Amino acid sequence: MNQLDNPYASALDGLILKDPVMSFFNFCKERESIRLKKENGDAFPWSDDPIFQQGRFLNVFREDDRGSKAILQFAKNLSKDLPTLIHALFFSRWCNRHETLNQLTSSILSKTNKLVDTLHALDPWCNTTAYPVEPVQWNGKEYNRLDTATILFENIKEPLTNIIIEANGDVIVATKLVNDQFRMKNDFPIFMAVIDISWYRPDIIDPTSHVPTGIGAVAYLDRLQQYFSLDTHQQTCDRMIKIQEEYWPEAKRKFQPIDIEYLSCECRKYYSYVNGTKLFEGKNVFLPKS
Secondary structure (H helix, E strand, C coil): CCCCCCCCCCCCCCCCCCCHHHHHHHHHHHHHHHHHHHHCCCCCCCCCCHHHHHECCCCCCHHHCHHHHHHHHHCCCCCCCHHHHHHHHHHHHHHCCHHHHCCCCHHHHHCHHHHHHHHHCCCCCCCCCCCCCCCEEECCEEECHHHHHHHHHHHHHHHHHHHHHCCCECHHHHHHHHHHHHCCCCCHHHHHHHHHHHHHCCCCECCCCCCCCCCCCHHHHHHHHHHHCCCCHHHHHHHHHHHHHHHCCCCCCCCCHHHHHHHHHHHHHHHHHHHCCCCCCHHHECCCCC
């Protein structure tokens, strides 16, 4: 993961967090409480915390998010056809917008012209600032985001599948092997597509595998790593998983490395508001029922 151009690297600079572990779990508990109150039909606001009242945050368990639900629905019933499953998941992460995925079915992926026409009629991509997707290289040719999503993935689903199988379940290895071909500076979309495979085929990608660190998670994982006096983010994730039972025994399931990485990004967002390096403006602002 190339961190040289990380726009979030200094987001927590100067912020004092005496116990970033407790801060992490406090964030998780309050965010999960908000989800449950919202699903129960309770009236807004679902928290006394002004940051949670005003800011947008993903859910604690990523399977509860609209984006994840859209991907799970889009790629359902594909687990027995691994190349098609991988095609669908890579397309989903290149798109990464639930409104788009909810208007499509995976059968359209093999109908390139129809897919292109459909996407042109939509605003197909997610926030390109928060989720940049660069051009991809394959066999000496460069493909832009649209051509990668609509043409390239259909053409390379078999070799892409073979590359991922070579990783023996390891998300970090699989991400690197794919990016050895794609040559993206920010390999986050690859990483997300790879870890999504574990939802359907844990025999191909191990859901407990270590994961690479996305640029949004670096600042908070660095805080946790320093607090524990550990050497790597992967060791840090292991420690957080180990102590979950102590800090949050009532959580609905045990964390996996992807959860710690993902939630470190959300904690970075939350504590950026605390630090004044992130403001409540534009798409950051939460509007009830939006």
